[in-house]
Every structure is written in C-alpha cells, then in structure tokens.
Amino acid sequence: MLLWTPEEGFGYFEIGAVVEEEPEARAVSFDPRTLRVNTHRITDYITNPTRRIYEVRLGSGRAVHVTEDHNLFTIDEHGAVKRVPSEAAEGQFVMVPDSLPDPPAEERRIDLLDIVDPADTTLYASDGFGTVDWSRVPDGSKQFYESADSLPMPAVHRPETPEDVDVAFRQSDQKLPRHVPLSREFGWALGFYVAEGFARRTQIQVGNTERTHLDRFAAFFRRYDTSLSWNEREEVTVLTVCSALWSRLFRDLAGTGAQKTVPARALNWSDEVLGGLLEGLLDGDGCRRDTRDTLYTTSEDLANAAAYLGTRLGRPTSMYARERENHISMSDVAWEGTEWAVDFYERDRAHKRGQYVP
Numbered sequence: 001m002l003l004w005t006p007e008e009g010f011g012y013f014e015i016g017a018v019v020e021e022e023p024e025a026r027a028v029s030f031d032p033r034t035l036r037v038n039t040h041r042i043t044d045y046i047t048n049p050t051r052r053i054y055e056v057r058l059g060s061g062r063a064v065h066v067t068e069d070h071n072l073f074t075i076d077e078h079g080a081v082k083r084v085p086s087e088a089a090e091g092q093f094v095m096v097p098d099s100l101p102d103p104p105a106e107e108r109r110i111d112l113l114d115i116v117d118p119a120d121t122t123l124y125a126s127d128g129f130g131t132v133d134w135s136r137v138p139d140g141s142k143q144f145y146e147s148a149d150s151l152p153m154p155a156v157h158r159p160e161t162p163e164d165v166d167v168a169f170r171q172s173d174q175k176l177p178r179h180v181p182l183s184r185e186f187g188w189a190l191g192f193y194v195a196e197g198f199a200r201r202t203q204i205q206v207g208n209t210e211r212t213h214l215d216r217f218a219a220f221f222r223r224y225d226t227s228l229s230w231n232e233r234e235e236v237t238v239l240t241v242c243s244a245l246w247s248r249l250f251r252d253l254a255g256t257g258a259q260k261t262v263p264a265r266a267l268n269w270s271d272e273v274l275g276g277l278l279e280g281l282l283d284g285d286g287c288r289r290d291t292r293d294t295l296y297t298t299s300e301d302l303a304n305a306a307a308y309l310g311t312r313l314g315r316p317t318s319m320y321a322r323e324r325e326n327h328i329s330m331s332d333v334a335w336e337g338t339e340w341a342v343d344f345y346e347r348d349r350a351h352k353r354g355q356y357v358p
Contacts, residue, residue, distance in 0.1 A: 001013055001014075001015050001018065001027065001028075002027070002028040002100075002267075002308075003018065003023075003025045003026065003027055003028070003042075004025060004026045004027075004028070004039050004103070004104070005023055005024065005025045005026075006024065008265070009103055009105070009107065009265065009267070009268035010028075010103055010264065010265070010267035010268050011264045011265065011267075012264050013025075018042075018045070019045045019046070019047055022045045025041075025042050026039035026040060026041050026042065027039065027040055027042055028100060028101060030073060030095065030097070032073055032081040032083075035081070035095075037097040037099070037100065037101065038101050039101055039104075048067070051067040051068045051069070052067070052068045052087075053065055053066070053067060053068075054066055054067070054068060054070075054086045054087055056072065056086055056089055056094075058094070058096065060096075060317070060318035060319065061318050061319030061320045061321070062096065062307060062317070062318070062319055066086045067086070068085075068086060068087055069085045069086065069087065070085065070086040071083045071084070071085065071086075072084045072085075072086060072089050072092075072094045072095075073094060073095045074092050074093055074094050074095065075093075075095075097311055098311070098314065098316060098347070099311060099312070099313075099314040100267065100308070100311050100312045103267065103268040103269075105268075106268060106269060106270050107182060107265065107268040107269055108181065108182055108270075109179045109180060109181050109182055110179070110180045110182065110249065110253075111178060111179055112167045112176060112177075112178055112179070112180065112245070112249065113153070113158070113161065113167070113178060115248060115249060115252045116153070116167065116169075116245075116248065118152075118153040118154045119152075119153075119154065120169055120170050121152070121153040121167060121168070121169060121170065122150050122151070122152060122153065122167075122168050122169070122170055123150060123151055123152075123153050123156060123161065123165045123166070123167060123168075123178075124148070124149055124150045124165060124166040124167075124168065124175060125149060125150075125151075125162050125164070125165045125166075126149050127162065127164075128149075128162075129151055129155075129156050129160075129161070129162065129165075130156075130160050130162070131157060131160055132151060132155055132156065133154070133155050133156075133157065134155065136152060136154040136155040137151065137152060137155050138152075152170075161178075163178065163179065164177070164178070165177075165178045166178065167245065168245070169244050169245060172244065172245075174226070174227070174243055174244070174245065176224060176243075176245050176246070180249070182269055182270070182273045183272075183273065183276070184272050184273060184275065184276035185216075185219075185220050185276060186220070186273065186276070187266075187269070187272075187273040187274060187275070187276030187277035187279075187280065188216065188220075188276035188277065188279050188280040188283075189217055189220045189221075189280060190250065190253060190254060190277055190280065191262075191276065191277040191278060191279065191280025191281040191282075191283075191284065192206060192213065192216075192217055192280035192281070192283055192284045193206060193250050193254065193260070193280075194254050194260045194261065194262065194280070194281060194284070194302065195280065195281045195282075195283070195284025195285035195286070195295075195297075196208055196284035196285065197250070197260070197284075198256070198257070199247045199250055199251050199256045200247065201244060201247060202242070202243070202244040202247060203240050203241060203242050203243065203244075203247055204240070204241040204243070204246060204247050204250055205238055205239070205240050205241075206238070206239050206284075207236045207237065207238040207239070208236065208237065208284070209235070209236055209237070210283075211237060213283050213284070214237055214239045217239060218239055221241050221243070221246065224246075226241055226242070226243050226246060227241075227242040227243065228240065228241060228242065229242060253265070258298075258299060259299075259301075260299070260302065261299065261301050261302045261305045262277065262281075262302065262305035262306055262308070262309050264305075266309070267308070267312055271313060274309060274312060274313055275313065277309065278306075278309055278310065278313065278344070281295050281306060282294075282295055282344075285297060291345070292343045292344060292345045292346075293343070293344045294341050294342065294343050294344070295341070295342045295344070296339055296340070296341055297339070297340050297342075298337055298338065298339055298340070299340070300321075300338075300340055302340075303319055303340035303341075303342050304319075306342045307319055307342055310342070310344045314347060315344045315345060315346065315347065316344075316345045316347060317342055317343060317344055317345070318342075318343045318345075319340060319341065319342050319343070320340075320341055321338050321339065321340050321341070322338070322339055322341070323336070323337070323338060323339075324336065324337070324338075324339040326339075
C-alpha cells in the first residue's frame with residue numbers, strides 16, 4: 001500500500017507490517033464524498049481473520065490484490081457513488097485515480113552521506129570540519145589527512161558535518177559534492193539508466209543507437225567532471241561512466257540488472273524531476289505516437305512503478321503483456337519471454353481511446 005510517513009515521505013509498504021508496527025502515517029486513499037484521492041491519517045489498525053484473496057484486473061491491464069468484500073467504487077445510473085465488493089466486481093466499471101497527491105514537502109536533493117558506507121568514505125572540506133574524533137583516524141595518518149583537508153567519515157560527527165563537504169571513496173581521487181540536486185536532467189539520466197543501463201561497482205554503462213541520447217547522458221556527468229569512456233560498436237554505442245560513487249547512487253536508488261525500477265522515493269520529487277524521469281525511460285525503451293507514449297519492459301515491477309509514475313504526473317495509463325522474441329544488440333544475445341507495455345496518454349486525449357474512467 002502507498003503511505004506517507006514523516007520520516008520517509010511517500011513509499012510502498014506491506015499492509016501486514018503496517019498493522020503490526022502501527023507507524024504514524026497517512027494512507028493514500030479515495031474519499032467517496034469528495035471523489036478525490038488524497039492522504040488520510042490512519043486512525044486504527046485492525047487484524048482481520050484470514051480471507052480469500054482476489055485479483056481485480058481492469059480492462060486497461062492494471063491489477064490489484066484485495067481481500068474478499070473489499071470495497072471498490074462505481075457510479076450508479078443516478079450518478080451516485082456505489083460500493084462494489086471485490087468478489088462482485090467482474091464486468092463493472094470501477095473508479096481509478098487520475099492523479100496522486102503531491103508530497104507535503106518535496107525532496108530537492110540527495111545527501112550522499114545517507115548512501116555511502118562510512119568505513120569506505122573520505123570527506124573533504126577546505127574550511128575545516130570543526131570537532132574531530134582523532135581516535136577514528138588511523139595511527140600515523142593525521143598529517144596526511146590534514147594536508148589534504150580531508151578526514152575519514154567516521155572521524156566527523158554526522159550532525160556537525162559541513163553542508164559543503166565533498167565525498168569520495170577511500171583511495172579514490174573522484175569526488176562529488178555531498179548534496180546532489182534533484183533536477184530534470186538528473187531525473188532523465190536516472191530514467192535512461194533504468195531503461196538502458198547496467199551498473200557494476202565502479203561504473204555505469206548505457207548502450208543506445210541514438211547518439212543524441214548518449215550525448216545528453218554524458219553531458220549530465222561532465223558537469224561533475226566525471227571520467228567517461230566511449231565504445232563505438234557496429235550496432236550500438238556504449239558509454240561508460242567511470243565512477244564508483246555515481247554507480248553506488250544509481251544502484252541505491254533504482255537497483256541493477258533485472259531489478260532496476262523507478263524508486264518509490266521518486267514520488268516525493270517535483271513534477272519537473274519526474275517529467276525528466278519518464279522522458280528518460282521513454283527515450284531508452286519507449287515509443288512516442290501522436291495519441292500516446294509507450295514504455296516496453298520485461299519487468300512487471302518496473303511496469304507497475306512506471307504506471308504509478310504516470311498517474312503521479314496526471315497521465316492516464318494502461319498496461320498489457322505479450323510473449324515476445326527479441327535480439328538484444330548491446331549484449332548480442334537472443335531473448336524470449338513476457339514483455340510488458342505501459343501506455344501513457346495525455347489527459348485531454350485519453351477519452352478518445354476509452355481509457356478515461358469516471
């Protein structure tokens with residue numbers, strides 16, 4: 001279920017864990033009196049007896065698992081809101097959100113200190129660190145760190161860490177500012193990575209046939225003086241971002257391999273950043289048409305997360321799956337399996353294809 005908590009903002013939570021732990025939270029839910037989706041404070045936590053679970057799948061391809069007698073909503077012939085139990089929903093039109101609520105407070109930057117391992121991290125501050133715990137500095141290394149205006153991260157008390165420090169992994173000369181701003185270009189680069197990228201411990205790789213997309217990806221990292229490597233192949237060009245820090249950040253946010261997806265915390269970002277994220281996904285693995293944009297993926301989790309992203313941006317979405325055979329040029333392998341397609345419509349055009357549900 002989608003909740004908002006003061007500590008993490010929006011995120012996905014298992015309902016059983018929520019009932020057991022009783023967090024201070026607000027649930028994203030539908031109010032049948034106002035016909036609006038918003039956050040509502042959780043007022044009670046109830047453990048129900050075991051019930052049959054139903055999968056409710058819409059004609060648009062979206063699906064949800066709910067218990068028997070779970071309330072869905074429709075409109076009767078008089079225009080009044082009517083409740084429909086889950087087991088009786090087949091053949092009914094049911095209400096779905098056309099948007100998700102904005103976060104009460106947008107996340108505007110990412111603090112690298114939240115994602116790195118302190119034992120493997122060095123901090124740099126030309127104006128000093130304030131109070132230092134020299135017992136956390138290896139014997140004989142004090143002069144070395146002082147000459148470099150640096151310290152091992154454990155030697156600096158976290159609340160006193162300067163805002164403008166630079167961050168690097170130990171024995172690496174590649175640094176990044178502590179705070180990485182969340183911009184449209186950051187969102188685009190992350191989305192393009194999710195669609196087309198692969199990450200190892202010390203690098204990110206993306207491959208594409210469109211040089212303009214690769215140039216845009218490269219331009220984002222050049223702003224941080226990140227080392228890049230190009231490999232021109234016959235069918236595809238591969239760009240490598242040579243940075244363990246960027247790899248760590250992208251893997252921490254979006255995962256790697258088949259588990260890459262839109263991070264749940266992205267629902268706390270601005271529409272500008274999320275618009276870039278969706279654009280990056282579509283530039284990597286999508287298709288644009290006059291009436292809709294379509295993302296293709298072999299990951300059902302990514303398809304679901306992308307559909308949430310579209311809804312957060314106020315774009316009606318639909319999903320479907322099909323069996324496909326394909327050749328992956330970047331790795332030169334043949335693939336067959338289930339491919340998911342997520343369609344994103346502009347709100348004023350969705351009704352023309354029967355996607356808008358009142």
